[in-house]
Every structure is written in C-alpha cells, then in structure tokens.
Amino acid sequence: MTAEAVNPKAYPLADSQLSMTILDLVQQAANYKQLKKGANEATKTLNRGISEFVVMAADTEPLEILLHLPLLAEDKNVPYVFVPSKQALGRACGVTRPVIACSVTSNEGSQLKSQIQQLKDAIEKLLI
Numbered sequence: 001m002t003a004e005a006v007n008p009k010a011y012p013l014a015d016s017q018l019s020m021t022i023l024d025l026v027q028q029a030a031n032y033k034q035l036k037k038g039a040n041e042a043t044k045t046l047n048r049g050i051s052e053f054v055v056m057a058a059d060t061e062p063l064e065i066l067l068h069l070p071l072l073a074e075d076k077n078v079p080y081v082f083v084p085s086k087q088a089l090g091r092a093c094g095v096t097r098p099v100i101a102c103s104v105t106s107n108e109g110s111q112l113k114s115q116i117q118q119l120k121d122a123i124e125k126l127l128i
Contacts (some may be wrong), residue, residue: 010058057086
C-alpha cells in the first residue's frame, strides 16, 4: 500500500518496521487473552481504563467510523497508532476477518509487560 493511498487523517501511521513490531505484539496479546478486537470493544477498554494502547487500521472505509478513538485515547492518556492494513491487523488478532481497531489491555503479572512498555514508548515518540 502506498503512502498516498492512506487517508491523511490516519495519524500517526507506523512505518513498516514498527508495524511489524506492533502486529507481533498484538498477536502475542491475543494468545495471552489481552486483546479486544473491533472499534466498539476498543472504545469500551478506553472507557474502563484498562487499555495499554490502541491500534487502528488506516485503510478503513470510511475512516471516520473509528476517528472517535484517537480523541478518547488522548483524553485517557493512552497511546494510539495506525497500521496500514486491516487485513494484516485481523491476522495478527488471530481471526480470518479484517479488524479495523483493537486494544491491548493491561493485566497484572503479564509476561508482555516489558514489551508493551517498549512499544508504548515507541508509539509516544511518533506522537511528538
């Protein structure tokens, strides 16, 4: 997917290297049952304050159906990021359907704690 094809509203967009890292962690979070798939469930995790970070797909049509998430994430001080493909996000979430948004949730005593923290820092660097 070319940069021109991605909606300019999809900011911040992860580069290919960061996208791989994000999708990899999303996949691990799915295995550890620390993942909520879909815009509605991502919204719920943000409202409940259990979201570590939110990942959205930049090729969502129309993109406006998930643009409430960055606003909510900013209110709650949760980092958020766009990845180029909803198909790849769906695969990383462990489902056969495309996924337009997902939220990695917090869990005490999780093995993913340090990886989640590193990724949050990387995402926050994009937002600066």
